[in-house]
Amino acid sequence: xxxxxxxxxxxxxxxxxxxxxxxxxxxxxxxxxxxxxxxxxxxxxxxxxxxxxxxxxxxxxxxxxxxxxxxxxxxxxxxxxxxxxxxxxxxxxxxxxxxxxxxxxxxxxxxxxxxxxxxxxxxxxxxxxxxxxxxxxxxxxxxxxxxxxxxxxxxxxxxxxxxxxxxxxxxxxxxxxxxxxxxxxx
Numbered sequence: 001x002x003x004x005x006x007x008x009x010x011x012x013x014x015x016x017x018x019x020x021x022x023x024x025x026x027x028x029x030x031x032x033x034x035x036x037x038x039x040x041x042x043x044x045x046x047x048x049x050x051x052x053x054x055x056x057x058x059x060x061x062x063x064x065x066x067x068x069x070x071x072x073x074x075x076x077x078x079x080x081x082x083x084x085x086x087x088x089x090x091x092x093x094x095x096x097x098x099x100x101x102x103x104x105x106x107x108x109x110x111x112x113x114x115x116x117x118x119x120x121x122x123x124x125x126x127x128x129x130x131x132x133x134x135x136x137x138x139x140x141x142x143x144x145x146x147x148x149x150x151x152x153x154x155x156x157x158x159x160x161x162x163x164x165x166x167x168x169x170x171x172x173x174x175x176x177x178x179x180x181x182x183x184x185x186x
Contacts, residue, residue: 007136008108009054010045013099014038015092015116016061016069019154027068030117033142035069038115039076041140045113054110056082060095063087092120093127100131112137117144119151129169 018031027035038057046052057078059066066085074080089095103109112132114124118141128137144151 007051007111008106009051009056009110010049011099011103011110011112012038012042012045012055012057013095013112013114014057014059014069014073015095015114015120016059016066017090018061018065027065027072030142030144030146031065031069032072033144034115034117035072035076037140037142039073039078041113041115042073042076042078049111056084056110058084058086058099060086060089092116092123093131096127096131096137100135103135109135113140114138115140115142117142117151119144119155123155 014034016027016031016034018028021028042055042057045055049055057073059069059073061069063085066087070080070083070085073083086095086098089098099112103112112135114128114137116124116139121139121141124139128139
């Protein structure tokens with residue numbers, strides 16, 4: 001039997017929390033990249049998933065910028081009544097914890113599509129392993145063209161919460177890599 005249950009519906013989480021500001025007072029380019037990827041993912045869900053009518057979009061970020069993100073999503077074809085804003089979560093771990101609290105009680109939790117910058121993938125993996133048991137979550141990374149020092153500074157504020165499941169998976173991956181290197185030497 002699969003470790004995952006069947007999903008019922010879709011939840012698209014657009015992680016729009018950010019520190020920087022655009023020169024014109026709008027949204028930074030890297031947030032626009034996340035929105036663009038979110039609209040592409042939404043389009044794919046609408047065309048390919050049989051449960052597309054049960055799709056919700058959640059924007060994570062401060063209230064003001066999240067309203068701007070919502071406007072762009074609505075212009076892109078997302079219905080405004082399926083969009084929610086989470087301004088309480090301050091990082092990925094808090095976001096995933098609140099999502100888990102929301103969907104874990106359902107007999108068939110929705111498929112969750114998490115959209116953030118590419119560099120958030122390690123933080124996401126560390127958090128999702130320890131907090132999202134029996135829930136299907138897919139990460140999509142958007143391009144982020146900022147300088148490395150800006151990304152590293154923001155990454156430090158969103159350090160991953162690494163539980164024992166994360167380390168068990170790391171050890172397993174190292175063991176599998178070692179075994180494969182022995183079986184298939186270069």
